[in-house]
Amino acid sequence: MSTVPTGPTTPAAVPGQSTSPTTAAGTGAEPADALRPHAEEAFADELAALAAADDRPRPARWRLSPWAVATYLLGGTLPDGTVITPKYVGPRRIVEVAVTTLATDRALLLLGVPGTAKTWVSEHLAAAISGDSTLLVQGTAGTPEEAIRYGWNYAQLLTHGPSRDALVHSPVMRAMAEGRIARVEELTRIPADVQDTLITILSEKTLPIPELGSETQAVRGFNLIATANDRDRGVNDLSSALRRRFNTVVLPLPATAEEEVDIVARRVDQIGRGLDLPDVPRGADEIRRVVTVFRELRGGVTEDGRTKVKSPSGTLSTAEAISVVTNGLALAAHFGDGVLRAGDVAAGILGAVVRDPAADRLVWQEYLETVVREREGWKDFYRACREVTA
Numbered sequence: 001m002s003t004v005p006t007g008p009t010t011p012a013a014v015p016g017q018s019t020s021p022t023t024a025a026g027t028g029a030e031p032a033d034a035l036r037p038h039a040e041e042a043f044a045d046e047l048a049a050l051a052a053a054d055d056r057p058r059p060a061r062w063r064l065s066p067w068a069v070a071t072y073l074l075g076g077t078l079p080d081g082t083v084i085t086p087k088y089v090g091p092r093r094i095v096e097v098a099v100t101t102l103a104t105d106r107a108l109l110l111l112g113v114p115g116t117a118k119t120w121v122s123e124h125l126a127a128a129i130s131g132d133s134t135l136l137v138q139g140t141a142g143t144p145e146e147a148i149r150y151g152w153n154y155a156q157l158l159t160h161g162p163s164r165d166a167l168v169h170s171p172v173m174r175a176m177a178e179g180r181i182a183r184v185e186e187l188t189r190i191p192a193d194v195q196d197t198l199i200t201i202l203s204e205k206t207l208p209i210p211e212l213g214s215e216t217q218a219v220r221g222f223n224l225i226a227t228a229n230d231r232d233r234g235v236n237d238l239s240s241a242l243r244r245r246f247n248t249v250v251l252p253l254p255a256t257a258e259e260e261v262d263i264v265a266r267r268v269d270q271i272g273r274g275l276d277l278p279d280v281p282r283g284a285d286e287i288r289r290v291v292t293v294f295r296e297l298r299g300g301v302t303e304d305g306r307t308k309v310k311s312p313s314g315t316l317s318t319a320e321a322i323s324v325v326t327n328g329l330a331l332a333a334h335f336g337d338g339v340l341r342a343g344d345v346a347a348g349i350l351g352a353v354v355r356d357p358a359a360d361r362l363v364w365q366e367y368l369e370t371v372v373r374e375r376e377g378w379k380d381f382y383r384a385c386r387e388v389t390a
Protein backbone atom coordinates (compact mmCIF):
# COMPACT_ATOMS: atom_id res chain seq x y z
CA MET A 1 0.00 0.00 0.00
CA SER A 2 2.60 2.49 1.05
CA THR A 3 5.33 4.14 -0.92
CA VAL A 4 8.88 4.36 0.15
CA PRO A 5 10.52 7.57 1.31
CA THR A 6 13.32 8.38 -1.10
CA GLY A 7 16.29 8.48 1.17
CA PRO A 8 19.87 8.53 -0.03
CA THR A 9 20.96 5.29 -1.64
CA THR A 10 24.10 3.44 -0.85
CA PRO A 11 25.54 2.66 -4.25
CA ALA A 12 28.11 0.16 -3.02
CA ALA A 13 25.41 -2.04 -1.56
CA VAL A 14 23.87 -2.75 -4.95
CA PRO A 15 26.42 -4.37 -7.21
CA GLY A 16 26.03 -4.14 -10.96
CA GLN A 17 23.85 -1.11 -10.71
CA SER A 18 24.59 2.23 -12.22
CA THR A 19 23.46 4.86 -9.78
CA SER A 20 22.27 8.39 -9.91
CA PRO A 21 24.84 11.17 -10.09
CA THR A 22 25.11 11.75 -6.38
CA THR A 23 28.26 13.73 -5.79
CA ALA A 24 30.67 12.99 -2.98
CA ALA A 25 28.80 15.52 -0.89
CA GLY A 26 25.62 13.63 -1.58
CA THR A 27 23.78 16.68 -2.82
CA GLY A 28 22.81 15.18 -6.15
CA ALA A 29 23.93 18.39 -7.85
CA GLU A 30 26.16 18.21 -10.89
CA PRO A 31 29.53 19.91 -11.00
CA ALA A 32 29.43 22.99 -13.22
CA ASP A 33 31.92 21.54 -15.66
CA ALA A 34 30.81 17.92 -15.78
CA LEU A 35 32.58 16.16 -18.64
CA ARG A 36 29.27 14.89 -19.92
CA PRO A 37 26.27 16.65 -18.44
CA HIS A 38 23.00 14.71 -18.38
CA ALA A 39 20.51 15.59 -21.10
CA GLU A 40 18.28 17.48 -18.67
CA GLU A 41 21.27 19.69 -17.77
CA ALA A 42 22.72 20.07 -21.24
CA PHE A 43 19.37 21.06 -22.72
CA ALA A 44 17.83 22.76 -19.69
CA ASP A 45 17.11 25.94 -21.68
CA GLU A 46 15.26 24.11 -24.42
CA LEU A 47 13.26 22.11 -21.89
CA ALA A 48 12.29 25.25 -19.99
CA ALA A 49 11.23 27.04 -23.19
CA LEU A 50 9.14 24.04 -24.22
CA ALA A 51 7.47 23.85 -20.81
CA ALA A 52 6.60 27.55 -21.02
CA ALA A 53 5.16 27.28 -24.52
CA ASP A 54 3.36 23.99 -23.91
CA ASP A 55 -0.38 24.39 -23.31
CA ARG A 56 -1.42 20.85 -24.19
CA PRO A 57 -2.53 18.36 -21.56
CA ARG A 58 0.25 16.57 -19.70
CA PRO A 59 -0.09 13.04 -18.35
CA ALA A 60 0.26 12.82 -14.56
CA ARG A 61 3.75 13.91 -13.39
CA TRP A 62 4.98 14.57 -16.92
CA ARG A 63 7.01 17.77 -17.24
CA LEU A 64 5.78 18.21 -20.82
CA SER A 65 2.89 17.12 -23.01
CA PRO A 66 3.54 14.24 -25.43
CA TRP A 67 3.58 16.79 -28.24
CA ALA A 68 6.29 18.85 -26.54
CA VAL A 69 8.34 15.73 -25.76
CA ALA A 70 8.24 14.77 -29.45
CA THR A 71 9.23 18.33 -30.42
CA TYR A 72 12.14 18.16 -27.98
CA LEU A 73 13.37 15.01 -29.70
CA LEU A 74 12.71 15.96 -33.30
CA GLY A 75 13.43 19.67 -33.11
CA GLY A 76 11.37 22.67 -34.20
CA THR A 77 10.79 26.37 -33.63
CA LEU A 78 8.51 27.62 -30.85
CA PRO A 79 6.08 30.54 -31.30
CA ASP A 80 8.48 32.83 -29.40
CA GLY A 81 11.27 31.98 -31.81
CA THR A 82 13.18 29.56 -29.57
CA VAL A 83 14.89 26.95 -31.70
CA ILE A 84 14.72 23.38 -30.42
CA THR A 85 17.61 21.38 -31.86
CA PRO A 86 16.81 17.93 -33.22
CA LYS A 87 18.18 15.20 -30.96
CA TYR A 88 16.95 12.28 -33.02
CA VAL A 89 17.10 12.34 -36.81
CA GLY A 90 14.71 9.80 -38.27
CA PRO A 91 11.06 9.05 -38.93
CA ARG A 92 8.73 11.30 -36.91
CA ARG A 93 6.28 8.44 -36.43
CA ILE A 94 8.83 6.41 -34.49
CA VAL A 95 9.19 9.15 -31.93
CA GLU A 96 5.44 9.69 -31.72
CA VAL A 97 4.81 6.00 -31.07
CA ALA A 98 7.59 5.86 -28.46
CA VAL A 99 6.29 8.89 -26.57
CA THR A 100 2.68 7.74 -26.73
CA THR A 101 3.62 4.31 -25.41
CA LEU A 102 5.10 5.88 -22.30
CA ALA A 103 1.77 7.54 -21.56
CA THR A 104 0.04 4.15 -21.56
CA ASP A 105 0.38 1.20 -19.20
CA ARG A 106 2.83 -0.53 -21.53
CA ALA A 107 6.57 -0.09 -21.25
CA LEU A 108 8.79 0.86 -24.19
CA LEU A 109 11.40 -1.43 -25.75
CA LEU A 110 13.82 0.26 -28.15
CA LEU A 111 15.33 -2.33 -30.43
CA GLY A 112 17.97 -1.97 -33.14
CA VAL A 113 21.50 -2.74 -34.25
CA PRO A 114 24.30 -1.06 -32.28
CA GLY A 115 24.71 2.66 -32.81
CA THR A 116 21.14 3.45 -33.85
CA ALA A 117 20.66 5.89 -30.94
CA LYS A 118 18.70 3.60 -28.62
CA THR A 119 20.52 4.79 -25.51
CA TRP A 120 20.50 8.35 -26.76
CA VAL A 121 16.75 8.39 -27.40
CA SER A 122 16.05 6.70 -24.08
CA GLU A 123 18.06 9.33 -22.19
CA HIS A 124 16.33 12.22 -23.93
CA LEU A 125 12.86 10.75 -23.45
CA ALA A 126 13.46 10.35 -19.72
CA ALA A 127 14.91 13.87 -19.49
CA ALA A 128 11.96 15.44 -21.28
CA ILE A 129 9.25 13.46 -19.49
CA SER A 130 10.60 13.22 -15.94
CA GLY A 131 13.33 15.84 -15.91
CA ASP A 132 15.64 13.03 -14.80
CA SER A 133 17.50 10.60 -17.05
CA THR A 134 19.58 9.08 -14.28
CA LEU A 135 17.30 6.33 -12.98
CA LEU A 136 19.30 3.81 -14.94
CA VAL A 137 20.13 0.13 -14.66
CA GLN A 138 22.93 -1.05 -16.94
CA GLY A 139 22.18 -4.59 -18.07
CA THR A 140 25.04 -7.09 -18.11
CA ALA A 141 25.39 -10.83 -17.74
CA GLY A 142 26.10 -10.13 -14.05
CA THR A 143 23.19 -7.81 -13.27
CA PRO A 144 21.67 -9.12 -10.01
CA GLU A 145 18.04 -8.95 -8.99
CA GLU A 146 18.90 -6.26 -6.43
CA ALA A 147 19.78 -3.88 -9.24
CA ILE A 148 16.17 -3.99 -10.37
CA ARG A 149 14.40 -4.51 -7.03
CA TYR A 150 16.24 -3.37 -3.89
CA GLY A 151 19.22 -4.25 -1.76
CA TRP A 152 20.04 -3.91 1.93
CA ASN A 153 22.34 -1.63 3.80
CA TYR A 154 23.97 -4.38 5.85
CA ALA A 155 25.18 -2.14 8.67
CA GLN A 156 21.59 -0.96 9.22
CA LEU A 157 20.22 -4.43 8.74
CA LEU A 158 22.52 -5.94 11.37
CA THR A 159 21.97 -3.25 13.99
CA HIS A 160 18.26 -2.54 13.52
CA GLY A 161 16.96 -5.54 11.63
CA PRO A 162 14.97 -5.37 8.41
CA SER A 163 13.18 -2.06 8.11
CA ARG A 164 12.39 0.54 5.49
CA ASP A 165 15.51 2.44 6.57
CA ALA A 166 17.73 -0.51 5.78
CA LEU A 167 16.43 -0.77 2.22
CA VAL A 168 18.62 0.37 -0.65
CA HIS A 169 16.34 1.39 -3.45
CA SER A 170 17.13 0.42 -7.00
CA PRO A 171 16.64 3.07 -9.70
CA VAL A 172 13.50 1.21 -10.77
CA MET A 173 12.08 1.30 -7.25
CA ARG A 174 12.78 5.02 -7.01
CA ALA A 175 11.11 5.65 -10.35
CA MET A 176 8.03 3.74 -9.13
CA ALA A 177 7.82 5.71 -5.90
CA GLU A 178 8.41 9.08 -7.58
CA GLY A 179 6.32 8.51 -10.71
CA ARG A 180 9.22 8.87 -13.12
CA ILE A 181 10.75 7.05 -16.07
CA ALA A 182 13.23 4.26 -15.27
CA ARG A 183 15.71 3.03 -17.86
CA VAL A 184 17.11 -0.45 -18.35
CA GLU A 185 20.00 -0.65 -20.81
CA GLU A 186 20.76 -3.82 -22.77
CA LEU A 187 17.85 -5.76 -21.34
CA THR A 188 18.63 -8.95 -23.26
CA ARG A 189 22.09 -9.22 -21.70
CA ILE A 190 20.49 -9.68 -18.28
CA PRO A 191 19.99 -13.33 -17.24
CA ALA A 192 16.43 -14.49 -17.94
CA ASP A 193 15.44 -15.06 -14.30
CA VAL A 194 16.57 -11.55 -13.36
CA GLN A 195 14.72 -10.08 -16.34
CA ASP A 196 11.57 -11.73 -15.09
CA THR A 197 11.69 -9.55 -11.97
CA LEU A 198 10.27 -6.90 -14.27
CA ILE A 199 7.09 -8.85 -15.01
CA THR A 200 5.39 -8.07 -11.70
CA ILE A 201 6.64 -4.52 -11.79
CA LEU A 202 5.24 -3.92 -15.26
CA SER A 203 2.00 -5.87 -14.98
CA GLU A 204 0.97 -5.30 -11.35
CA LYS A 205 2.82 -1.98 -11.04
CA THR A 206 4.05 -3.04 -7.65
CA LEU A 207 7.27 -4.27 -6.11
CA PRO A 208 6.67 -6.71 -3.26
CA ILE A 209 9.05 -6.55 -0.27
CA PRO A 210 8.41 -9.93 1.38
CA GLU A 211 11.01 -9.30 4.10
CA LEU A 212 8.88 -6.45 5.42
CA GLY A 213 5.53 -7.93 4.46
CA SER A 214 5.06 -4.82 2.40
CA GLU A 215 5.35 -3.44 -1.10
CA THR A 216 6.11 -0.33 -3.11
CA GLN A 217 3.34 0.65 -5.46
CA ALA A 218 4.14 2.61 -8.57
CA VAL A 219 2.50 6.01 -8.68
CA ARG A 220 1.21 7.59 -11.86
CA GLY A 221 3.93 8.83 -14.12
CA PHE A 222 6.03 5.70 -13.68
CA ASN A 223 7.06 3.82 -16.76
CA LEU A 224 10.12 2.07 -18.09
CA ILE A 225 12.26 2.29 -21.22
CA ALA A 226 14.42 -0.70 -22.06
CA THR A 227 16.95 -0.95 -24.88
CA ALA A 228 18.17 -4.11 -26.57
CA ASN A 229 20.46 -4.91 -29.45
CA ASP A 230 19.29 -6.84 -32.46
CA ARG A 231 22.67 -8.51 -32.57
CA ASP A 232 22.19 -9.92 -29.09
CA ARG A 233 19.06 -11.72 -30.14
CA GLY A 234 19.17 -15.23 -28.79
CA VAL A 235 21.58 -14.39 -25.98
CA ASN A 236 18.91 -14.02 -23.35
CA ASP A 237 15.83 -13.64 -25.45
CA LEU A 238 12.93 -11.97 -23.71
CA SER A 239 10.37 -14.38 -22.33
CA SER A 240 7.03 -13.99 -24.05
CA ALA A 241 5.48 -13.00 -20.72
CA LEU A 242 7.85 -10.07 -20.44
CA ARG A 243 7.71 -9.14 -24.10
CA ARG A 244 3.96 -8.70 -23.83
CA ARG A 245 4.47 -5.89 -21.32
CA PHE A 246 6.42 -3.89 -23.88
CA ASN A 247 5.61 -1.99 -27.03
CA THR A 248 8.58 -2.55 -29.28
CA VAL A 249 9.91 0.29 -31.41
CA VAL A 250 12.68 -0.56 -33.86
CA LEU A 251 15.19 2.20 -34.52
CA PRO A 252 16.45 1.94 -38.11
CA LEU A 253 19.84 2.81 -39.56
CA PRO A 254 19.78 6.23 -41.24
CA ALA A 255 17.88 5.87 -44.51
CA THR A 256 20.10 8.03 -46.69
CA ALA A 257 23.71 9.18 -46.75
CA GLU A 258 22.53 12.80 -46.38
CA GLU A 259 20.69 11.93 -43.20
CA GLU A 260 23.69 10.11 -41.79
CA VAL A 261 26.07 12.96 -42.69
CA ASP A 262 23.69 15.32 -40.94
CA ILE A 263 23.62 13.16 -37.79
CA VAL A 264 27.41 12.83 -37.70
CA ALA A 265 28.00 16.54 -38.35
CA ARG A 266 25.60 17.56 -35.60
CA ARG A 267 27.03 15.24 -32.98
CA VAL A 268 30.65 15.98 -33.85
CA ASP A 269 29.86 19.66 -33.55
CA GLN A 270 28.33 19.15 -30.08
CA ILE A 271 31.08 16.87 -28.81
CA GLY A 272 33.77 19.07 -30.37
CA ARG A 273 32.50 22.16 -28.62
CA GLY A 274 32.60 20.32 -25.31
CA LEU A 275 36.24 19.47 -25.97
CA ASP A 276 37.19 22.92 -27.32
CA LEU A 277 37.99 21.49 -30.75
CA PRO A 278 37.90 23.62 -33.92
CA ASP A 279 34.64 23.84 -35.89
CA VAL A 280 34.12 21.57 -38.86
CA PRO A 281 32.47 23.36 -41.73
CA ARG A 282 29.05 21.89 -42.58
CA GLY A 283 29.19 19.24 -45.26
CA ALA A 284 32.92 18.82 -44.74
CA ASP A 285 34.38 16.39 -47.28
CA GLU A 286 35.82 14.07 -44.67
CA ILE A 287 32.51 13.51 -42.93
CA ARG A 288 30.91 12.63 -46.25
CA ARG A 289 33.74 10.25 -47.05
CA VAL A 290 33.67 8.47 -43.70
CA VAL A 291 29.91 8.05 -43.96
CA THR A 292 30.16 6.84 -47.56
CA VAL A 293 32.83 4.27 -46.72
CA PHE A 294 30.86 3.01 -43.72
CA ARG A 295 27.60 2.77 -45.65
CA GLU A 296 29.17 0.99 -48.59
CA LEU A 297 30.99 -1.56 -46.46
CA ARG A 298 27.95 -2.09 -44.26
CA GLY A 299 25.58 -2.47 -47.21
CA GLY A 300 27.92 -4.59 -49.33
CA VAL A 301 27.50 -2.41 -52.40
CA THR A 302 28.77 0.98 -53.64
CA GLU A 303 26.54 4.06 -53.51
CA ASP A 304 25.84 3.95 -57.23
CA GLY A 305 24.71 0.35 -56.84
CA ARG A 306 27.21 -0.85 -59.46
CA THR A 307 29.92 -2.64 -57.50
CA LYS A 308 29.49 -5.31 -54.87
CA VAL A 309 31.91 -5.11 -51.94
CA LYS A 310 32.53 -7.49 -49.07
CA SER A 311 31.40 -6.45 -45.58
CA PRO A 312 33.84 -6.57 -42.66
CA SER A 313 32.91 -8.05 -39.26
CA GLY A 314 32.50 -4.73 -37.41
CA THR A 315 29.16 -2.92 -37.23
CA LEU A 316 30.41 0.38 -38.73
CA SER A 317 27.57 2.23 -37.09
CA THR A 318 26.76 5.91 -37.16
CA ALA A 319 28.10 6.07 -33.62
CA GLU A 320 31.47 4.78 -34.83
CA ALA A 321 31.51 7.29 -37.67
CA ILE A 322 30.96 10.00 -35.07
CA SER A 323 33.93 8.85 -33.05
CA VAL A 324 36.20 8.49 -36.11
CA VAL A 325 35.46 12.08 -37.12
CA THR A 326 35.80 13.42 -33.56
CA ASN A 327 39.18 11.71 -33.19
CA GLY A 328 40.24 13.08 -36.56
CA LEU A 329 39.28 16.55 -35.45
CA ALA A 330 41.37 16.19 -32.31
CA LEU A 331 44.34 15.05 -34.41
CA ALA A 332 43.91 18.03 -36.71
CA ALA A 333 43.69 20.38 -33.74
CA HIS A 334 46.69 19.10 -31.82
CA PHE A 335 49.04 17.91 -34.56
CA GLY A 336 47.79 19.57 -37.74
CA ASP A 337 46.61 23.00 -38.81
CA GLY A 338 43.13 22.64 -37.36
CA VAL A 339 41.55 21.66 -40.67
CA LEU A 340 40.14 18.15 -40.85
CA ARG A 341 41.86 16.26 -43.66
CA ALA A 342 41.95 12.73 -45.07
CA GLY A 343 45.07 11.89 -43.08
CA ASP A 344 43.27 12.66 -39.83
CA VAL A 345 40.45 10.18 -40.34
CA ALA A 346 42.32 7.41 -42.17
CA ALA A 347 43.69 5.67 -39.08
CA GLY A 348 40.33 5.84 -37.35
CA ILE A 349 38.58 4.29 -40.33
CA LEU A 350 41.13 1.51 -40.48
CA GLY A 351 40.61 0.81 -36.77
CA ALA A 352 36.84 0.67 -37.16
CA VAL A 353 36.91 -1.53 -40.26
CA VAL A 354 39.66 -3.96 -39.35
CA ARG A 355 38.43 -5.73 -36.23
CA ASP A 356 39.56 -9.17 -37.23
CA PRO A 357 43.18 -8.62 -38.29
CA ALA A 358 43.23 -11.27 -41.02
CA ALA A 359 39.85 -11.39 -42.74
CA ASP A 360 38.90 -7.73 -42.33
CA ARG A 361 42.24 -6.49 -43.61
CA LEU A 362 41.69 -8.33 -46.88
CA VAL A 363 38.18 -6.91 -47.18
CA TRP A 364 39.54 -3.43 -46.58
CA GLN A 365 42.42 -3.76 -49.04
CA GLU A 366 40.11 -4.99 -51.74
CA TYR A 367 37.72 -2.11 -51.14
CA LEU A 368 40.60 0.38 -51.19
CA GLU A 369 41.99 -0.88 -54.48
CA THR A 370 38.74 -1.48 -56.34
CA VAL A 371 36.54 1.35 -55.09
CA VAL A 372 38.44 4.14 -53.34
CA ARG A 373 41.34 4.23 -55.78
CA GLU A 374 39.10 4.68 -58.80
CA ARG A 375 36.86 7.33 -57.29
CA GLU A 376 37.13 10.83 -58.66
CA GLY A 377 38.36 13.43 -56.20
CA TRP A 378 39.39 10.82 -53.65
CA LYS A 379 43.13 10.66 -54.48
CA ASP A 380 44.23 12.28 -51.21
CA PHE A 381 41.93 9.98 -49.27
CA TYR A 382 43.24 6.91 -51.10
CA ARG A 383 46.83 7.91 -50.38
CA ALA A 384 46.13 8.57 -46.70
CA CYS A 385 44.40 5.19 -46.33
CA ARG A 386 47.21 3.39 -48.16
CA GLU A 387 49.72 4.95 -45.81
CA VAL A 388 48.08 3.66 -42.64
CA THR A 389 47.15 0.29 -44.12
CA ALA A 390 50.63 -0.67 -45.32
Ligand SMILES: Nc1ncnc2c1ncn2[C@@H]1O[C@H](COP(=O)(O)OP(=O)(O)O)[C@@H](O)[C@H]1O
Pocket: 087, 088, 089, 090, 112, 113, 114, 115, 116, 117, 118, 119, 120, 121, 227, 254, 263, 267, 318, 319, 322
Ligand atom coordinates in the same frame (compact mmCIF):
# COMPACT_ATOMS: atom_id res chain seq x y z
N1 LIG B 1 19.18 8.66 -35.98
C1 LIG B 1 20.00 9.31 -35.17
N2 LIG B 1 19.72 10.56 -34.76
C2 LIG B 1 20.55 11.22 -33.92
N3 LIG B 1 21.67 10.72 -33.42
C3 LIG B 1 22.03 9.48 -33.79
C4 LIG B 1 21.21 8.71 -34.68
N4 LIG B 1 21.81 7.51 -34.87
C5 LIG B 1 22.94 7.52 -34.13
N5 LIG B 1 23.07 8.69 -33.47
C6 LIG B 1 24.17 9.06 -32.59
O1 LIG B 1 24.92 7.90 -32.35
C7 LIG B 1 25.44 7.93 -31.03
C8 LIG B 1 25.37 6.54 -30.39
O2 LIG B 1 24.11 6.12 -30.19
P1 LIG B 1 23.72 5.14 -28.99
O3 LIG B 1 22.47 5.66 -28.41
O4 LIG B 1 24.86 4.91 -28.07
O5 LIG B 1 23.47 3.80 -29.82
P2 LIG B 1 22.87 2.41 -29.34
O6 LIG B 1 22.46 2.56 -27.92
O7 LIG B 1 21.72 2.19 -30.28
O8 LIG B 1 23.96 1.42 -29.57
C9 LIG B 1 24.71 8.99 -30.27
O9 LIG B 1 25.65 9.96 -29.95
C10 LIG B 1 23.71 9.57 -31.24
O10 LIG B 1 23.75 10.94 -31.21
Ligand SMILES: [Mg+2]
Pocket: 118, 119, 120, 227
Ligand atom coordinates in the same frame (compact mmCIF):
# COMPACT_ATOMS: atom_id res chain seq x y z
MG1 LIG C 1 23.16 1.58 -26.23
